[in-house]
Amino acid sequence: MEDKRRSVKDRERQDTIMTNPCIISVAITGSVPRKSHNPAVPISVAEQIEQTQAAFEAGAALVHIHVRDEQENSSSDPARFAAVQTGVQKHCPGMIVQFSTGGRGRTFEARGASLHLRPDMASLTTGSCNFPTIVYENPPDFIRDIAIRMRDLGIKPELEIFDLAMLWNAADLVAEGILVAPVHAQFVMAVKHALPADRRTLEFELETLHRLLPGATWTAAGIGRHQLELNHWALELGGHIRTGLEDNIRWDQTRLATSNAELVARAADLVGRYNRTVATAAEARALLGLKQ
Numbered sequence: 001m002e003d004k005r006r007s008v009k010d011r012e013r014q015d016t017i018m019t020n021p022c023i024i025s026v027a028i029t030g031s032v033p034r035k036s037h038n039p040a041v042p043i044s045v046a047e048q049i050e051q052t053q054a055a056f057e058a059g060a061a062l063v064h065i066h067v068r069d070e071q072e073n074s075s076s077d078p079a080r081f082a083a084v085q086t087g088v089q090k091h092c093p094g095m096i097v098q099f100s101t102g103g104r105g106r107t108f109e110a111r112g113a114s115l116h117l118r119p120d121m122a123s124l125t126t127g128s129c130n131f132p133t134i135v136y137e138n139p140p141d142f143i144r145d146i147a148i149r150m151r152d153l154g155i156k157p158e159l160e161i162f163d164l165a166m167l168w169n170a171a172d173l174v175a176e177g178i179l180v181a182p183v184h185a186q187f188v189m190a191v192k193h194a195l196p197a198d199r200r201t202l203e204f205e206l207e208t209l210h211r212l213l214p215g216a217t218w219t220a221a222g223i224g225r226h227q228l229e230l231n232h233w234a235l236e237l238g239g240h241i242r243t244g245l246e247d248n249i250r251w252d253q254t255r256l257a258t259s260n261a262e263l264v265a266r267a268a269d270l271v272g273r274y275n276r277t278v279a280t281a282a283e284a285r286a287l288l289g290l291k292q
Contacts, residue, residue, distance in 0.1 A: 021279035022271045023240040023287060025186075025219060026060035028052055028260050029067075030246025031074040031104040038249040038256045043068045045080055049087030054261035055244070056092040059268035061284035063088060064123070064246070066100045076110035082117050094281030096120045096290060098158060101146060103136055112146045115153055120290050121184075122150055124157035126169040130193035136162070143169070147178045156290060158219075159185040162194040164208065171212040182215035184288055186242065190226040197226035199233055206237065217287060223247050231267055235274040240287075243267045 028051055033041045042051040045067070052063045065088075067080035085097050098121035101111045115122060124147055125138045150157050157179065159170050173179040187205055190197040195205075202220060209216050221242040222230030231241045243263040251257045268278045285292050 020238060020276060021283045021287065022235060022274075022276045023062060023219070023279045023284040024060045024264055024267050024271070025062040025064055025098075025221075025240065025242040025244075026052070026055040026260050026264050027064040027221075027242060027244035027246035028055065029065070030244075031066050031068075031100075031102060033245055033249050034072050038245065040257060040259050041245050041249065042260070043072050045083045045087070048084050049091060051260045052084075052088050052095070053091040054259060055264045056088075056095050056281075058261045058264040059271075059278045060095070060243075060260075060264045061279050061281045062096040062098055062121070063092075064098045064100060064242070064244070065119075066102070066246070074105035076106050076113045078114040078117065081114035081119075085117060085119060092281075094285065094292070096281065096284055096288070098122060101125075102160075103138065104131075104134070108139075108142050112149055115146075115149055115155060118153050119155060120285075121156045121158050121288075123160050123186075124150065125160040125162065125166065126173065127163065127166040129162045132192040140169075144173070144178060147173055151178060151180060156180075156184065156288060159183055161185050161187045161205065162191065164205065167205065167208050167212055174213065181213065182217065182289065183213050184217045184219070185209055185213070186219040186221055188221050188223070189230055190223040197222055197229060202230075202233055203237070206239075221247060225250070225253075227263075228266075228270075231270055235271060235276060240279075241267055241271075 042048045065084055067075045069075040097119045099119045100123050128138045129136050174181050189195045219240040219242050220230045220234035227248040234241045244260050257263050271278050
């Protein structure tokens with residue numbers, strides 16, 4: 001009887017996956033890759049808008065945005081964020097705009113300096129961890145303050161999960177009313193010293209997510225050579241996927257990627273192989289509970 005119940009549950013899960021559109025997120029620039037690493041990395045506002053439009057046309061429904069200054073360094077300039085946001089809204093109707101509040105090269109104050117522009121979403125890391133050469137600092141008071149700002153401005157956070165404790169921290173914020181359920185989480189794997197690109201680890205994180213934060217949606221992102229591997233795992237497990245030059249500047253071991261759109265097109269093809277459909281911008285908004 002137990003085996004029969006498990007078989008029915010497995011079939012129901014597979015049916016859900018096959019009818020569940022997959023949101024493709026594209027992280028176009030990030031804070032690390034430079035033109036010297038790959039000339040295709042979009043640095044200027046014009047390049048970012050142009051590449052986002054191409055990625056949108058290839059199937060991306062959500063764009064994750066960092067901006068850079070003229071020296072290619074991470075910037076917190078609200079004018080740059082505003083210009084990219086306006087361009088995306090003009091050329092990519094309905095596309096979800098997500099600002100980064102990441103900490104590489106930016107002060108705590110600067111990390112939330114563009115939230116008044118009210119993007120659809122913004123990243124929120126609910127704890128600190130080690131990165132390859134730095135400590136990624138997210139003190140409790142900072143997390144609470146920026147989460148409250150997002151809530152009050154109507155911005156949906158994307159919880160960036162780099163270790164298990166961050167899920168428990170998020171659950172505490174939901175219990176306090178600072179985060180609004182259902183939440184959306186992104187598991188970032190293969191950053192050295194943080195979550196490894198390990199399938200069993202992802203499955204354990206997902207079990208914990210669903211136990212602590214019922215109804216949550218989720219994306220998995222793999223860094224570097226693990227990007228495509230995480231795309232496969234997420235599709236098989238019923239989640240959403242992320243690609244883009246922020247995480248991976250290569251197509252494969254033999255050459256660099258030519259654009260964000262090239263990586264998105266590969267991801268879109270992969271979605272079909274798992275008998276799922278690429279979510280339109282409207283479908284992605286509905287899945288994430290965002291206004292149309």
